[in-house]
Amino acid sequence: MKNLNKIQAFHLGLLLVLLIAGGYGYYKYWNIALVNGKGISRIEYIKTMERVGGKQTLDQMIQDNLILEEGRKNKITMNKAEIETETKKVEERLKAQGQTLDSALALSGMTRADLERQMLMQKIQNTLVKVSTPVTQAQIDEFIKTYKTQLPAKATKAELETIAKDELNAQEQKVAVTDWLTNLTKNAKVVLK
Numbered sequence: 055m056k057n058l059n060k061i062q063a064f065h066l067g068l069l070l071v072l073l074i075a076g077g078y079g080y081y082k083y084w085n086i087a088l089v090n091g092k093g094i095s096r097i098e099y100i101k102t103m104e105r106v107g108g109k110q111t112l113d114q115m116i117q118d119n120l121i122l123e124e125g126r127k128n129k130i131t132m133n134k135a136e137i138e139t140e141t142k143k144v145e146e147r148l149k150a151q152g153q154t155l156d157s158a159l160a161l162s163g164m165t166r167a168d169l170e171r172q173m174l175m176q177k178i179q180n181t182l183v184k185v186s187t188p189v190t191q192a193q194i195d196e197f198i199k200t201y202k203t204q205l206p207a208k209a210t211k212a213e214l215e216t217i218a219k220d221e222l223n224a225q226e227q228k229v230a231v232t233d234w235l236t237n238l239t240k241n242a243k244v245v246l247k
Contacts, residue, residue, distance in 0.1 A: 125178035
């Protein structure tokens with residue numbers, strides 16, 4: 055009889071520990087926030103996030119996976135030296151704007167790993183998508199005329215033309231990448247669950 059009481063006491067103690075742990079887990083992890091004592095559950099939060107920005111986020115995740123898959127197929131990688139070179143370029147641009155890389159990453163909710171992933175995706179896109187139409191002098195002249203007030207005032211004509219050409223090439227590349235991604239997504243087998 056004494057053994058039975060010890061077993062019952064053990065089970066009761068175990069049940070009490072599980073109830074306390076369950077209550078703590080519920081309090082700590084079930085609700086993401088409390089508003090005037092009323093909880094907002096994680097499930098409610100996730101459902102709202104899916105409804106509000108879910109499609110856009112899912113579309114972006116699908117595109118990112120397709121880009122990385124194309125990179126793997128074409129054996130496009132970035133070694134540590136390339137990552138460091140690209141990171142230094144980003145740091146220099148941010149420094150010219152009075153920011154640091156860490157503050158810019160924190161502001162955008164990114165980590166260095168996120169930045170490196172974006173760099174790899176950019177390299178894949180730039181390697182696989184080539185702009186076929188060269189920029190003409192007429193386009194360069196029109197760009198300088200249109201954006202004259204936004205261009206550096208002390209820049210020489212050659213510097214302005216270089217800026218214009220780079221910007222026009224970037225715009226053409228963006229259009230070409232968008233078309234490439236549209237075709238890539240259209241031809242991909244995507245199963246939504």
